[in-house]
Amino acid sequence: MAANLLPGGGCCNPFSCLLNFVCTCICQIVCTILLFFALLLFILWLIFRPRSLEFTVTGASLAQFDLNQNTLRYDLVVNLTIGNPNDRIVVRYDEIVAAALYQGHRFSTLELEPFDQDRNENDTRTARFSGQNVVVLGEDEISSYNIEKSSGEFGIDVRLQMLVRLKFLFLETSSVMKPKIDCPIHVPLTADGATAAPFLPHNCGFIW
Numbered sequence: 001m002a003a004n005l006l007p008g009g010g011c012c013n014p015f016s017c018l019l020n021f022v023c024t025c026i027c028q029i030v031c032t033i034l035l036f037f038a039l040l041l042f043i044l045w046l047i048f049r050p051r052s053l054e055f056t057v058t059g060a061s062l063a064q065f066d067l068n069q070n071t072l073r074y075d076l077v078v079n080l081t082i083g084n085p086n087d088r089i090v091v092r093y094d095e096i097v098a099a100a101l102y103q104g105h106r107f108s109t110l111e112l113e114p115f116d117q118d119r120n121e122n123d124t125r126t127a128r129f130s131g132q133n134v135v136v137l138g139e140d141e142i143s144s145y146n147i148e149k150s151s152g153e154f155g156i157d158v159r160l161q162m163l164v165r166l167k168f169l170f171l172e173t174s175s176v177m178k179p180k181i182d183c184p185i186h187v188p189l190t191a192d193g194a195t196a197a198p199f200l201p202h203n204c205g206f207i208w
Helices: 014-048 139-151
Strands: 054-068 071-084 089-102 105-112 115-117 121-134 153-168 180-188
Touching: 054 139, 054 153, 054 180, 071 089, 071 105, 071 153, 071 180, 089 121, 105 121, 115 121, 139 153
Parallel strands: none
Antiparallel strands: 054 071, 071 121, 089 105, 089 115, 089 153, 153 180
16 A cells, blocks of 8 residues: 655655644644633733732720739730722631730730621721730740830730632632731830820731
8 A cells, every 4th residue: 555645755644644633733722722811811910900908007005914923914905907909809808817916925816707898998897805814924025024014015916817708790719818917016005094195007017
């Protein structure tokens, strides 16, 4: 049987030629689909351009912060303002856990109510940490505590751990984001009903 001759004197098996043709078509189709989705994602990014959420401690008061033999008694109220600067994205906060730390030691944790946040909206949530807990400080940390107690102002970290989903128009992301936020604040102590110094707002940052 005579072989199929190609230009230049080569030959091609019909099945090999067909297989090469099919593989070439599949590769072209796959590349076209990938290019289409990449272009679609780029267009969607240009349309939505998601911006980072904004977290600010707009108010805080400290009615009690007494350390006695590794037992810390505290009464801290923190007002958190959460901002969604996006024009087309709704944010759904499925879970918000707030923790209060002193010199790296966590002394209280609580959960805030879940909520949905509309576009270009600011919402304020209040976290009240009240009670007592065992906090073991080292000698240098106790010295820092005494200095802050004398000054009437304590440095405290408020940290947030959240489960967040985004909603674009009628589409809601199935994946859950887990951002962590750190809010270092300096809170004046209000003692015996005395008026504390005014609290200055503090911006929070993301923990990566």
